[in-house]
Amino acid sequence: MSNIEQTLSIIKPDAVERNLQDDIKKMFTDNGFSIKDEKKIQISKTEAEEFYKVHQSKPFYNDLCSYLSSGPIVVMKLEKDNAIIANRKLMGATDPLKADNGTIRKKYGISIDKNSVHGSDSVENAKIEIDFFFNS
Numbered sequence: 649m650s651n652i653e654q655t656l657s658i659i660k661p662d663a664v665e666r667n668l669q670d671d672i673k674k675m676f677t678d679n680g681f682s683i684k685d686e687k688k689i690q691i692s693k694t695e696a697e698e699f700y701k702v703h704q705s706k707p708f709y710n711d712l713c714s715y716l717s718s719g720p721i722v723v724m725k726l727e728k729d730n731a732i733i734a735n736r737k738l739m740g741a742t743d744p745l746k747a748d749n750g751t752i753r754k755k756y757g758i759s760i761d762k763n764s765v766h767g768s769d770s771v772e773n774a775k776i777e778i779d780f781f782f783n784s
């Protein structure tokens with residue numbers, strides 16, 4: 649049975665800075681995702697704090713929010729069968745050193761903080777994150 653889902657992907661500042669957005673978008677489309685909506689933006693630190701508020705108790709929260717707001721990002725609404733888990737798989741582990749071959753983070757990630765992409769981790773968060781960028 650098919651289970652079409654939408655998920656939010658962000659191409660983070662380290663990847664946009666290296667002009668990798670077309671290569672990363674191709675990895676998505678080659679893997680069966682359709683890009684239903686996308687925009688290149690730069691968010692404020694306050695917006696990054698709101699976006700990442702689930703991490704507010706983590707020691708890396710402040711650096712994470714500074715980083716996400718440090719330069720342009722590309723946000724995309726991706727659609728595919730079981731998109732949320734499929735995107736997590738294609739992204740690879742949070743730490744690029746631990747990411748499997750063939751994943752975006754293995755190929756392009758620089759470090760655990762500059763890991764090139766974000767992807768929603770659940771159906772509930774995908775809805776919240778898509779609304780955050782596209783339905784506000």
Ligand code: IDP
Pocket residue numbers: 703708712741742760761762763765766767769
């Ligand atoms: P995810 O992006 O794979 O879902 P999360 O645990 O949700 O990983 O963390 C969000 C982001 O916070 C990560 O993508 C990474 O950029 C950053 N991060 C996670 N853990 C660490 C850490 O231990 N040190 C620095 N940054 C981290």
Ligand code: MG
Pocket residue numbers: 767769
């Ligand atoms: Mg996460």
